[in-house]
């Protein structure tokens with residue numbers, strides 16, 4: 001394997017889902033719903049296939065989807081963006097992230113990330129040859145340590161890569177934190193790459209896109225996807241929104257990574273994004289009920305549960321149960337209890353920082369969540 005990927009293992013999500021199958025354990029690890037996406041979106045994909053929308057799509061997206069993405073973004077943020085020049089459709093947000101890194105980062109550029117961070121960030125930055133600087137968000141609130149962040153910015157800093165609502169903690173960046181990041185970026189001419197795939201799963205606070213702050217649109221790539229919002233994580237439709245000078249870099253990389261994304265799924269995604277807001281309200285209501293079951297259950301089991309404002313994840317401290325670290329705890333949980341969670345140490349440059357924390361997801365039907373809680377109550 002090439003040096004730039006040498007240090008990475010099989011992703012923790014793949015590892016844990018394989019173990020879940022092997023041990024017949026309930027999978028509250030990898031974040032994928034165990035229920036299906038909406039009928040009208042699935043029907044739209046079937047219709048698109050029947051109508052013969054089956055050849056290569058335009059590289060940067062089928063026009064209908066570019067327009068739907070721009071319209072949705074405008075509704076959410078008040079920003080007016082040009083669907084032809086500022087929206088690029090990718091194969092999931094994961095591709096948007098790597099295309100952004102490869103298209104806009106030069107080897108040796110510094111990029112700041114907040115740990116714990118989603119695992120693909122480090123690998124994408126490594127493929128781009130970036131120097132990674134990590135700022136750790138600490139429990140209980142996972143607030144941004146503004147002074148540490150200021151101290152990390154240097155003349156080689158090209159970008160800050162952020163994620164709100166935040167996987168794995170459920171933290172949502174508040175307006176003070178976003179303003180602080182924005183002024184730092186403007187003062188030091190730094191870009192922001194903002195992964196907002198959980199924006200519609202914002203429960204305890206309002207989601208704010210950093211691109212909507214004054215002076216920020218011109219230096220921000222906002223990335224999102226269909227998967228979480230429409231419970232269709234296997235469709236892999238994502239996008240990057242950025243001003244034309246940044247979109248150019250993203251598109252150049254995208255052109256040579258995948259060139260284009262599945263045509264019929266893009267047509268269906270466009271239809272999904274035009275759905276009325278009542279869809280999002282219902283989604284939120286459903287998820288809040290699921291979250292309540294899991295959070296109450298984890299508290300009752302005896303974990304220290306940290307507050308999660310958004311995403312379908314919650315992070316807990318497992319140390320009351322006496323296992324040496326997060327990996328050992330998750331192994332015990334699978335083998336002796338029959339439940340899968342995600343150890344968080346892989347989301348830090350220094351694994352020690354995550355050794356007390358594990359992540360559970362509540363994107364499962366209510367019975368599955370109740371069964372998992374019952375097993376933990378009985379066996380932990």
Ligand code: GLN
Pocket residue numbers: 011013014029030031032167
């Ligand atoms: N985003 C999902 C999670 O955090 C996992 C996606 C993947 O398996 N790569 O659980």
